[in-house]
Amino acid sequence: MNPDTKFDQSKHFAFGKNWADYSRTITEADIEAAKTELQRLLDLDSLAGRSFLDIGCGSGIHSLCALKLGAESVYAVDIDPDSVATTRAVLEKYWERDNFKVEEKNIFSIDKDQLPAFDIVYSWGVLHHTGDMWDAIDKASALAKDNGLFAIAIYRKTPLCEFWKWEKKLYTNAGGVTRKFLTWLFAGMKILRDLVRFKNPLKKIRRHSGKKRGMKWYTDVIDWLGGYPYESASPEEIESFLRQRGFQLLQSGKTRKRLGFFGTGNAEYLFTRK
DSSP: OOGGGGTOGGGSOOHHHHHHHHHTTOOHHHHHHHHHHHHHHHTOSOOBTOEEEEESOTTSHHHHHHHHTTBSEEEEEESOHHHHHHHHHHHHHHOOSOOEEEEEOOGGGOOGGGSOOEEEEEEESOGGGSSOHHHHHHHHHTTEEEEEEEEEEEEBOOTTHHHHHHHHHHHHHSOHHHHHHHHHHHHHHHHHHHHHTTOOHHHHHHHHHHHTTTOOHHHHHHHHHTOOSOOOBOHHHHHHHHHTTTEEEEEEESOOOOOOTTOOOEEEEEEEEO
């Protein structure tokens, strides 16, 4: 990966436009689903008294959930100005207090000496899109307090990762017509897979937000197809890398090996700094 990719946003998929579209569809049910999933990932019922850093805040729904769960303060950052604007708009719409800050920041430009350490550092499905995943994980983890939590989701390594890296680069650089074709092709294949398995695809689509952190099915299709830069890792690689930096794995999920034909998916990890 060209080192310039880490800082050149033009080489990244514009996630922010997708999140802006999604934010206009957010319901209270979506917020509740996202809140429940955040509690599950962090293994906490409440974030009372804790500071929360959201790296790659996207739509802002998880920063909002942290606040609703009692976080003392939330600092949300994203490289994409549309995501920053969307997060700020979502928080201002659904949260009355001013104990949050949203800024356009690149994880590689954040100076940990200029920030307080955080009780919880959260980055779900983001650090593998930075152009240098391992450096991003290193820098993000350094922002967690001693005994603090570091919660991340990283693409699982599969035999088809090289294909998906090619597809994502193609999608990111393609025009609107090509993107629309690829989106509907992939969506149609997912629907056909359900039909072949005698499952109701419409029921699955309707239930998606409750099972997928409050997200929408079509939003996630675009998010997957356009997620470039793209890297992945095995659970063993993630645990080893962070253990060497003084972290202990508390729990992990969705780590089962898979072929990756319909996407590699995110494995989730919760670490604490010892």
